[in-house]
Amino acid sequence: MAASGGILWNPDTGEHKPDGEAIVDPAVAECTRKEFSVDMVKAFSEGRVFECFGPGFELAQTHSKTPKIQSGMMLLLDRITRFEPTGGPWGRGYLRVENEIPSDAWYLTCHFKNDPCMPGTLMSDACLQALAFYMTAMGHTLKRDGWRFDPVPDEIYHIKCRGQVTPKSQNLIYEVFVEEIIDGPCPTIYADILGTCDGLKILHIRRMGLRLVPDYPLDCWPHLLLCHVEKKPAARIGDMEFGYKSLLACAFGKPSDAFGELGKPFDGPRHIARLPGPPYHFMSRVTSILATMGGMKTDETIEVDYDIPENAWYFDENGNRSMPFCVLMEVALQPCGWLAVFEGGPATSEKPLYFRNMDGTGTLTTEIFPDAGTIRTRTTVTKIINFSGIILINFDVECFIKDTSIYKMETGFGFFHKEALDHQVGLPATDEDRKWLDEPCDFLVDLTRRPAKYCEGYPRLPKPMLLMVDRVTGFWPGGGQKGLGRLRSEKLVDMGEWFFKAHFFHDPVQPGSLGVEAMIQTLQFYMIHQNMQNGIKNACFEPIALDHPLTWKYRGQVSPSVKRISIEMEITDSGRDKKGSFAVAEAWLWADHLRIFHVKNLCIYIVPESPGKDARQEKINDEGDSANLDVPHDSKIENSIKNSVLKYIADTAPFINVDPSFIHLSADPKTASCDFMPLSHFPIIIEERQGKASFIHVGEPALLFDKIFEYGRNLFHLGPWLFENITRSLCARFIRYVILEDPAAFEKVRNRSLLYLGNHQIQVESMLFPLLAQVLTQRRIVTIADAAHKTGWIGALNDIVYSHPGIHYPKNIVYFDQNDRKSLFNIIDKFKEQIKKEGISVFLHTEGRLGLTCKNPVKVLSSVFIDMALESDLPIVPVRFTGGLPVEKLEKTLDFPVGYGKQDYYIGTPILPETLKKLNYADRRKLVINAINHLGGANAQETPGKPAPDFINAVASYRKQTGASEVKAVLFKALDMLTEIPEKEAHEMLLRRGHGEKIQFQDNDKGRWMKRLTDWLFEPHER
Incomplete structure (x- = not known):
């Protein structure tokens, strides 16, 4: 090879097609750069x-x-x-x-x-x-x-x-x-x-x-469907089911996966109209189809469900924790788009057709809060007109929560060729109207700086993701036809905005609903600026005025090439009535110097905050007694708090039977605890409302980390240290509840050594469960694990943890080779000795290997462990982990819950040795296996925990940036996103190294330990 003369080919004389035969098309875009670093x-x-x-x-x-x-x-x-x-x-x-x-x-x-x-x-x-x-x-x-x-x-x-x-x-x-x-x-x-x-x-x-x-992006984004479970049957036509998977395909997938045979001609370069994709996708399933695929007929009807996530991004982004009007518009409009494609609109032309909303009138009758459940939307085609290659379709739409109508709308859409969209003339506007867009004004408020008057307190404008106004560039208090005020606001268009990626695939435009939202926010700004909230306690905005029709007209689009969006607004009425303060406006939206949207009769109310927005509440009594936080809680308030906690538990953990005697209140009363959840507490807020009634808010229970880590600190004789941060971050990220099936029965054995036997869903539960369970008994737990895991990440991390200076305690994991039965007997003999001398408890997964689906119950339990329990007089405590696996079987096991959701850890009623001794071997195994499988409900009812999209994206982004393995990316991002940090100095050093900074550790035992930990966590993928 060293003597090779190399390739003899020369480009000057090499073979190539003659100029007359070669196709050399010009560039689609001109690249000004000629070299790249x-x-x-x-x-x-x-x-x-x-x-x-x-x-x-x-x-x-x-x-x-x-x-x-x-x-x-x-x-x-x-x-x-x-x-x-x-x-x-x-x-x-x-x-x-x-x-x-x-x-x-x-x-x-x-x-x-x-x-x-x-x-x-x-x-x-x-x-x-x-x-x-x-x-x-x-x-x-x-x-x-x-x-x-x-x-x-x-x-x-x-x-x-x-x-x-x-x-x-x-x-x-x-x-x-x-x-x-x-x-x-x-x-x-x-x-x-x-x-x-x-x-x-x-x-x-x-x-x-x-x-x-x-x-198609959907083929590479399995996380969008990872944890989805259909709550009820979706409509079917033949083998085609129109559930969430098919609806996501309408946004980001193969058209035939969305519409079957109707979509197949578009499985290629041919364009098809799309639904918006996450995070602006608001359809969960089509439940009823009274229509003919490809029929292009009127009086065709569908019904669509949208399951409202209680933690949806738009509740957090909105200035008030209710559904923003732009989202409700999409809930109502998106089924129109789906039905228009189902009817065959795109198939009527060989040229690409693009779908646009043109106008509508809608009336909202009910504000929608996070616990509303499911919105059912009924959509009917009322008119179809086809002329000159343009198709116009009108719809009647009605939205329901259960059987209550909440929104009615009449709306029109069109399918247009691209040439028609590119040459839209917009809405009528004079030269004077255009000049007004740039009319000088001394008034300027930059909302991107989040000024406190408008972006904090109550009421307030949305957070940045939902805020569609950058700045208000003009306010003329006596302007407008009625002399009540005129405003001008604007948003500079950034092609990287999230909504272009979501709306639509291959056809990026700003959703018209966000244009309407920009108008709403401009009117909200006016109301705050005019201090119209004064005198209204806990003031908040309604999404739009209830029972007040809103009419809109669109004659253009905000494409990525637009530089500036401007809102022109005239106040037509304002005042205060029994309900609250209100303002009414007429507004227009401009894309650069083209007027394209018009909204009439836009009305917004500022009202006292309604109950139901933050969590579960309980009205203290029908007579309207009130309560103050600075006085002791009386029996009425105490009963109401307990009822609120019971409702919360019934909603989120229905498999435990709790009565008020198990609920305990702090003296404030700012927290409540439950005997069934001994490692958590429930935050309580008693809110005095305007009038006579007070309301009790029960927040999501939080793990009691001070209680949890006190045991470890005493055990290791250490104050807060970095491993505590690691375990805290994992517990906070991946554990929802630790639940005792029978607190009284567990209390009777808490002073004894115990044998915990559990199922096995994911890897991290093996690390976290013993840390939590030993807190309940103040007794060290040693885990028996498959030797195959010794070289895995938990084994490696465990070795590092126990090398920390000052720790001389025996390790808490013992490994055995499942193929070497003799080694297991040796381990058990050692355990018997430890149980006798040290009083340890033991934990193991009965089947030894990780699961692949939540539907599989425990089936295997070696009698060796039952014998060990009997010989050492150990009560057996059944343990069941739920929420970590999907319904559909995985191809490989997981280290963390599917979708990075949260698990529940169920600790069952202890089975005493004297109970087991009365049974034969077969019945002993059956009793223990059934006790495990029946905890937390049947396997057939189990579903995975809610996915955590923010954490999914954070881990994916970090892995993309660094090449880190999933485990190490999760460990780092969990620490990076931890909010309460016990050990700050080492934590900060670790984060700095994780973000690419070179760290010089001290040349002492602790510094060398820190270096070993960070080397393990970062070195293989450091940039």
């Missing part, structure tokens, strides 16, 4: 296209899942030193990649043993990455969100290798000589690629082909 190339590999390619590539910021090359260790390009669209000896395009070769590069050390060299397959992959970079630089991905790069199939590629890349190599250059670039339905490039290492030509690929092909 390492950081720029890395940005492209991570999907940050605009950051890499610069001006002209802004549209890529709207992508949900932009086409890109591999990232992390599989990124095989360093820097691009030449990008020339008309360069190269053939004048058709040229790209030059220059890579430095580290002597310890991973691809050298793994290939081959004692003969390190770069695999040729990786060189070929680097060539494909270079072609993908070139295609992207030519703009071919900008209008192909979700697509992917794919080698051209059914081609013969001639590859010659005449050299190698070894640890002694310094530089590797790839040169791309473009032969053809074809801007067709699936853009394709053909090019010769030459690889040169330290001046020697070592690789030539003749006419390598790469193309862009349609793909």
